[in-house]
Amino acid sequence: MRTAMGWQADGPAAPLRRVSLERRDLRPDDIAVRVDYCGVCHTDLRSVRAHPGEGNAPIVPGHEFTGVVTEVGPEVTRFTVGDQVAVGNIVDSCGVCAMCWAGQENFCHEFPTLTYGGTDRRDGSTTLGGYSREYVVRDQFAYLLPAGLDPAATAPLLCAGITVWEPLHALGVGPGTRVAVAGLGGLGHLAVKLAVALGADVTVISRSADKSDDARRLGAHDLIVSTDPGQMAAARDRFDVVIDTISAPHDLGPYLGLVAMDGTLSLVGHIGSVTVESMDLLIGRKKLSSAGSGGRPATAAMLDFCAKHGVTADIELLPSARVNEALDRLHRNDVRYRFVLDLSDLS
Numbered sequence: 001m002r003t004a005m006g007w008q009a010d011g012p013a014a015p016l017r018r019v020s021l022e023r024r025d026l027r028p029d030d031i032a033v034r035v036d037y038c039g040v041c042h043t044d045l046r047s048v049r050a051h052p053g054e055g056n057a058p059i060v061p062g063h064e065f066t067g068v069v070t071e072v073g074p075e076v077t078r079f080t081v082g083d084q085v086a087v088g089n090i091v092d093s094c095g096v097c098a099m100c101w102a103g104q105e106n107f108c109h110e111f112p113t114l115t116y117g118g119t120d121r122r123d124g125s126t127t128l129g130g131y132s133r134e135y136v137v138r139d140q141f142a143y144l145l146p147a148g149l150d151p152a153a154t155a156p157l158l159c160a161g162i163t164v165w166e167p168l169h170a171l172g173v174g175p176g177t178r179v180a181v182a183g184l185g186g187l188g189h190l191a192v193k194l195a196v197a198l199g200a201d202v203t204v205i206s207r208s209a210d211k212s213d214d215a216r217r218l219g220a221h222d223l224i225v226s227t228d229p230g231q232m233a234a235a236r237d238r239f240d241v242v243i244d245t246i247s248a249p250h251d252l253g254p255y256l257g258l259v260a261m262d263g264t265l266s267l268v269g270h271i272g273s274v275t276v277e278s279m280d281l282l283i284g285r286k287k288l289s290s291a292g293s294g295g296r297p298a299t300a301a302m303l304d305f306c307a308k309h310g311v312t313a314d315i316e317l318l319p320s321a322r323v324n325e326a327l328d329r330l331h332r333n334d335v336r337y338r339f340v341l342d343l344s345d346l347s
């Protein structure tokens with residue numbers, strides 16, 4: 001075993017504390033990554049706050065990070081020491097099921113190994129995430145950082161970015177597609193940027209008009225205030241694709257109302273059970289879908305696309321010692337649009 005410093009949650013109310021944590025020694029197909037930057041995802045907040053507390057396995061969050069390869073196992077061919085790499089929210093999968101064969105490791109029939117809070121497929125240990133100065137990962141689940149992309153602003157692409165990229169791609173979003181993005185946060189602002197770069201005509205749906213200027217700066221043409229029934233009614237049936245990134249449970253009815261005939265609402269934000277009034281689907285033959293994370297080919301394609309189009313996240317970079325402040329502010333919705341932790345203070 002080797003050790004690395006990291007930020008650990010011991011329970012739902014306890015602040016994350018700086019700890020020395022154990023990383024496995026490299027297996028033949030592993031690389032060791034010095035983590036430089038790690039995004040703060042709303043899922044991290046949910047995981048920490050849902051932590052059962054004392055006596056349970058501690059959580060070290062973080063599943064979108066970039067850094068530098070410091071060591072490679074003997075079977076590694078894709079990376080050498082010094083390469084800049086990115087790692088997202090899955091770090092392993094069975095590799096042999098139909099989903100893995102199709103390059104959709106995120107849907108692995110055995111469930112992919114999550115970057116934190118997952119169970120390592122080989123030794124059964126609980127994975128510890130990227131709020132840490134080092135991560136040891138199978139080389140197959142790391143991606144070369146394309147030249148020209150800022151490593152700090154790229155980190156959020158590995159969860160927030162790929163999570164919205166897959167549905168945009170799968171739903172064929174391209175020039176002229178009318179796309180609405182509900183919830184302008186970490187996922188939402190990247191959905192806007194990516195859809196705009198794909199050539200779509202993009203509208204933001206937000207709870208107030210506060211983010212109107214930001215929405216336009218990000219490339220959206222319009223912002224609809226979801227709490228204004230008049231504005232929502234006026235936008236009825238207007239969008240081919242609605243990407244719903246809202247982090248709280250909510251009624252899907254008003255958002256399905258915005259979907260055009262044969263269009264799709266892709267629910268990628270709050271994960272959990274939803275109630276749908278089937279008439280909201282029946283009228284207009286509408287589709288309800290979801291997505292999460294991405295397969296290896298799509299993740300690599302997204303990174304290439306982002307490099308080509310200059311797409312990265314709008315970030316607020318904080319020293320990792322301010323991780324608790326970042327989580328509190330994320331909880332208060334006080335972020336534009338992604339916190340990224342600079343882990344260099346853990347050296």
Ligand SMILES: NC(=O)c1ccc[n+]([C@@H]2O[C@H](COP(=O)([O-])OP(=O)(O)OC[C@H]3O[C@@H](n4cnc5c(N)ncnc54)[C@H](OP(=O)(O)O)[C@@H]3O)[C@@H](O)[C@H]2O)c1
Nearest residue numbers: 042043183184185186187206207246247248269270292293
């Ligand atoms: N499918 C996946 O694999 C996957 C991956 C990553 C994250 N997630 C989930 O996606 C969600 C968004 O994550 P994020 O990191 O983008 O979060 P975030 O930065 O906090 O953004 C969430 C946005 O949702 C809107 N919102 C928040 N509370 C709301 C409420 N009560 N009613 C209506 N709108 C509300 C806000 O937008 P406005 O201020 O514009 O209204 C907010 O900016 C989280 O639930 C996260 O767990 C899923």
Ligand SMILES: [Zn+2]
Nearest residue numbers: 041043159160
């Ligand atoms: Zn995430």
Ligand SMILES: [Zn+2]
Nearest residue numbers: 094097100108
């Ligand atoms: Zn599989």
